[in-house]
Amino acid sequence: MSRTDTAVSDADLREVSLTRSEYERICAQLGRAPNRVELGMFGAMWSEHCGYKNSRPLLKLLPTDGKHVLIGAGEENAGAVDIGHGLAVVFKVESHNHPSAVEPFQGAATGVGGIVRDIFTMGARPIALLNSLRFGPLSDARNRYLFNGVVGGISHYGNCVGIPDVGGEVNFASCYAGNPLVNAMCVGIIPQEKLIRARARGAGNTLMLVGAATGRDGIHGASFASLDDPELSHRGVVQVGDPFMEKLLIEACLELGETDYLVGLQDLGAAGLTSSSVEAAHKGESGVDIDVSRVPCREEGMIPYEIMLSESQERMLAIVRRGAEEHVEAIFSRWGLHSTVIGRVTSDGIVRVRNGGEVVAEIPAHLLADAPTYVREGTLPTYLQETHAFQQESLPEPQDYNDVFLKLLASPNIASKECVFRQYDYSVQVNTVQGPGGDAAVLRVKGTPAGLAVTIDGNGQYCYLDPFGGGAIAVAEAARNLACVGAEPLALTNCLNFGNPEKTDVYYQLEGVIRGMVAACAALDVPVVSGNVSLYNETRGQPIYPTPMVGMIGKLESLQQSTTLAFQREGDVIALLGPQTDHCGGSEYVAHILGRVTGQVPSIDLDMEVRVQAVCRQSIRDGRISSAHDCSQGGLAVALAESAIAGGIGFQVDIPGAGRADGLLFGEGQSRIVVSLPEENLAAVRALAADHGVPLTVIGSVQGDAVVLGDTVSVPLASAQRAWQNGVAEALAAAG
């Protein structure tokens, strides 16, 4: 092995995204200087993407234990929770922001591919996809290109692999213009006893690489994901995904999971063979010995460095019982897949890489796996002084409320996203009871009476204006969306999308958001079982809004005990559960109509939140309410309109509460759910609410074909429907 190149230049270090002091730490721990291959491996493993250098101390704050948790955060590729009936649900969300900024279609497509592999690598059949997307305003051509490309890529990949895409979010704000967010979530299901671990165990067992041949794709992808300005850095590393190959991998790996040939299974994601082998060795408390000359390559002349760091898609590392190689190969080849023995499990804890006879890297697995961590100090961002000083009274009150209301319904952030989700197959696998379009999607669990509810939520604008409050609201809103379909939250996954954490104000945001999430997790008793961190989301030094995405899974004991957001029948009473307020700081109303992202985010009383959700859930279980929908972007007025549009029936409502009408109608006060119910059930629901100390205000009734809010707003339902239905398409077309 070459041990000569001790003099490492700053440029060399920059290429692998390591600092000089990290380099010195590596030398000290190894007792020598690393060679090029080793340096590349350290760079990848110690990147933020794989090593969580900046976020790990903060992530440790998140609660990971709970009564339903089978596999907690950080243990495996994805977390797993017990949903009863001997079944586990495995789920995780991951970002593909940087690749999507450069090549939106392939970037988003391969993002879906990556998260799907995280799920079936545990033996689980993927049963649902969700996605959460952020772009700059559609008035700009580049943003339209990114939007269309990303949606097209998700559609292309997800549809082909046959996993229903049942929910998600799309939001637009200027801060995402150069740096869109593409977060994909996958949910899988598996009998508990069949869960597969990603561990290399048992010296002498065999490592087999399966799936696509290795090319020069994505070398340094993990390190680049930790740099700002993806435009520049990512050009050379775009990958094309092959969803057909992935579908074959899913079926073959699930078939393999039914045998006893497998010791462990690990997908190749960021940092490719390096991270998959290091993680499998480290978690299995073993070593591995890999011969890169055996790795099937797609391009000529690939060197060990490239093979170890390639991020070619659609590859899996199978750790196979010694002697079972031929059986494993037979399964893969039946599915038309290549599999190759590339190495063995060893007992010395060392990751040893050979190129034929020559050892090209030799590093204790734990050194690679244990990246250094940095505990930083945040400082209060200066912009907060200004936004906190915002006086709601300084807003001019609208002249024409009908106009403001229709404009708000047509705002791309609020308008229907049907033009997005109709491109996703959401009904394949015949489990979709409620597809996209509601507060949460509902899937049946075949062979049981139970249902699963899933949602993904995040509001970067809130987190920008109030990191702690925004973090808490993200978790609370996800749980509230589950409550609206009658489900009990079990656990969450999250993706933390932030700017450069080395900046003290960004670090402040990161810390604040995480602490807010921790508070809400504790109050709602929802642990975190998996997640992902995407930092350095900046363009020309400008960070995105701090944007945590929270994906949450809930359980319905019986599919019968569920509801949708759609008004069901004329004459039903409409009631508001939860406290009413005229606060409108931080709202979409202020942002869209007045063009300013400012004000105090509505405060959230987590204790009240828990009680409101309990009342909603219980009333649904008791079969007492016809519809439920939470107030989120656009406030009470928009929530009512969405229920009316979904049900095809209008309403007449008296605006509850005291204060200015715009705040009461469009403010985004938390812990509010609009329900409709037959008059005869009112007394019982009222009593339940009173028991829980939850305000319940009867505000009107479901009726007619107009949307009427006191004396303030009155428009035909058809106009509201048109504005809401076409909002996104019109924003796309208007720009021409």
Next chain:
Amino acid sequence: MTKARIYVTYKSTVLDPQGNAIQTALHHLGFADVESVRMGKYLEVELHTDDTSRAQEEVEAMCQQLLANPVIESYRFDLETVQ
């Protein structure tokens, strides 16, 4: 009029899943001679001009702006003056 024939293909380093699948299919059909298949797009664009150098410039611009994605694709084209 000028007719442009434009060929857009993945760069040689980029994975071409379609090409690979077609290659396998051709082998299955018994075409054992097939060494490699790459799949691309073919466009015929008719331009309302007889000025070849102008057409050249325009088609070049179209390829760069819309027809090819420079991050993963390359293109070439030829021009023919037609009636």
Next chain:
Amino acid sequence: MTKARIYVTYKSTVLDPQGNAIQTALHHLGFADVESVRMGKYLEVELHTDDTSRAQEEVEAMCQQLLANPVIESYRFDLETVQ
């Protein structure tokens, strides 16, 4: 080795929505000269033979069997002997 360049296009009676969409997009981008756009497929197939007439036969057969669907498409190809 022989390299075949194969062009598959829709028959003129078949509507080409993709071509139309590209044409509209080109107009939006200001390419007013564009009269029509037709979109097709372009395949490069490398054959392990130097025998052109054999290659000719094989490629013809590939196109008829797999590469083009005679109900909607037509094809043409050219061959080049390469190293």
Next chain:
Amino acid sequence: MRIGIVQFPGSNCDYDCLHVIRAVLQVQADLIWHEETQVTGYDALVLPGGFSYGDYLRSGSIARFSPVMRAVTEFADDGGLVLGICNGFQILTEAGLLPGALLRNSALEFRCGWVHLRVESVKSPFMATYETGQVVRMPIAHGDGSYVADPAVLNRMRDNGQIILRYCDAEGDVSAAANPNGSIENIAGICNENGNVFALMPHPERCAEPELGSVDGLGVWQAMVLALTSVPLRV
């Protein structure tokens, strides 16, 4: 009675069809791997939806050369019942078992959602539980659903009652607005001259249980069973 569901690499509605036949109809069914060369022992065959071979080149174009397709063709030529759904429809047209072809949706986008369909003909045994003129609601999910055929072929199909389903609105009007993919004459499902090979772009397996929002597709499956029980089984 035993139904065979052909599984191609990339099929993704194979298990859905299996579920409906086994769990809803309580009829025996198996997946038939595409490399099988025989389909003996099966009384009807289903070519399910999905993306066989990734829909690469043209949807259905590669799958139609799977070894099993020779046996499927013989089975169909002998009058056996063959149902093609979505990608199965595409494979059957590529294989020449049904006329015409399916092109990219006119909006150039994949389209998932619910559509209304008008029953135009009950010529195929798969439609025995429906009535001409009936309007049903089913899910679609496809990118290549725009049906085309030569005018002469279309005329013959029309005269012969081979056009089975058309996209329509809730009132049963066959209009351009109700056409989700640009299909000629709003065609959503057709059969061969004998009626034993039937294919449609919508997914009857996704609307055969009340939890999923509609049972309008159940009739296709029931009709299949009916046809197999009322005529002597094939040997």
